[in-house]
Amino acid sequence: MLSVRFAVMLFLVVLSLNLLCHFWFFQLVEDPKVVYNHTQCQAAFILFGLPKSFPVVWRAYRQNLMDHNPHIQFDVSMHLYSDIKTLTNPKNGEVNVEMESVTTLLETIGQGNDVLVQTRQADFDARNLTWLGEEHLMQFGPGWTLNTLKNMFRQGNSMMQSYQHVLQNDKEYQLFVFARPDTFLADKVDLHCNIADNELIVPSWQVHDDDENNDRFAVAGPAAARIYVQAKAQGFFDYVKSGQDGDLEKGTNFWNSVELWIQWFRSGVSSKKADVSTQTGKGDWNSEHLLWCWLKENAVQVKKGPRHWAPLLRIRGGGAVNGRDARTFPGGWLKFRMAMLASAR
Numbered sequence: 001m002l003s004v005r006f007a008v009m010l011f012l013v014v015l016s017l018n019l020l021c022h023f024w025f026f027q028l029v030e031d032p033k034v035v036y037n038h039t040q041c042q043a044a045f046i047l048f049g050l051p052k053s054f055p056v057v058w059r060a061y062r063q064n065l066m067d068h069n070p071h072i073q074f075d076v077s078m079h080l081y082s083d084i085k086t087l088t089n090p091k092n093g094e095v096n097v098e099m100e101s102v103t104t105l106l107e108t109i110g111q112g113n114d115v116l117v118q119t120r121q122a123d124f125d126a127r128n129l130t131w132l133g134e135e136h137l138m139q140f141g142p143g144w145t146l147n148t149l150k151n152m153f154r155q156g157n158s159m160m161q162s163y164q165h166v167l168q169n170d171k172e173y174q175l176f177v178f179a180r181p182d183t184f185l186a187d188k189v190d191l192h193c194n195i196a197d198n199e200l201i202v203p204s205w206q207v208h209d210d211d212e213n214n215d216r217f218a219v220a221g222p223a224a225a226r227i228y229v230q231a232k233a234q235g236f237f238d239y240v241k242s243g244q245d246g247d248l249e250k251g252t253n254f255w256n257s258v259e260l261w262i263q264w265f266r267s268g269v270s271s272k273k274a275d276v277s278t279q280t281g282k283g284d285w286n287s288e289h290l291l292w293c294w295l296k297e298n299a300v301q302v303k304k305g306p307r308h309w310a311p312l313l314r315i316r317g318g319g320a321v322n323g324r325d326a327r328t329f330p331g332g333w334l335k336f337r338m339a340m341l342a343s344a345r
Helices: 002-025 054-066 102-109 121-128 146-167 222-242 254-269 287-297 323-328 330-343
Strands: 041-047 072-081 086-089 094-098 116-119 175-179 183-185 199-202 217-220 301-304 312-314
Touching (some): 041 054, 041 146, 054 102, 054 183, 054 330, 072 102, 072 146, 102 116, 116 121, 116 146, 121 146, 175 222, 199 222, 217 222, 222 287, 312 323, 312 330, 323 330
Parallel strands (some): 041 072, 041 175, 199 301
Antiparallel strands (some): 175 217, 183 312, 199 217
């Protein structure tokens, strides 16, 4: 009897939290042109990066983005690194996580084999990342390692590959939506077709409004999309190689840079050398800041959504959720856990 009573109470608590999440944590955009515009248009849905818990992630995109905007015809394009079969990233608590198969991805999306483009990460690294060294970490903040820096460029290449793949459809897309296959969209996103050619809409959460732009999700007009995909594939290379973020200065901490050089020097003369793979940045750059620099330098018209517009949670291998995202969107965390339970049945 006690167990039944407990189960009923737990169900009521979960139901109450879910309703609270919907009506409080995720407030929809009250924009007349979004709500009342039913203009028909075509959009390219660009997926880039490494997929994780993809059936659940895709179902959320389908329900909260694609089905929620029936006036838009979506063409999906997704890039995959074919040589990445398992994933190990201690920073995210991921060790030998098995990646989802091509068959699973295609069956989940359900739009035919032509939605997927594959390249090898090893080939990209050999052609484009051999110049990277620990000295390029100086401008980046604590927690950035050489592998983190490489992953930033790998993600940029993945975005470019997916973008170029969808352009082969030879259609005139009025709208481009960029998203990662390892982020769970926790609530509905309204889209409109009359976005300006040079307009880019990004989330406003987890960034500094003055010099950062969120780089996990974006809605863009055609001209803005071309510049957006060039950021990590071109602009970031130039910034990192030169050590300068264009003509826009954020200012690297000089003494932190000196400290890092001293640390490297000592590790070189010490009988017990430091493991350079664990070296981290000492500056204040991150990918959000570099994106802000690139878009400003190229005069893209950037608009930021309301605080809870496009609430996304980064999913780790094995179905864990990034802790910061869970704290930012506790209702989204609950929705993801419920979706995972439902998919396991």
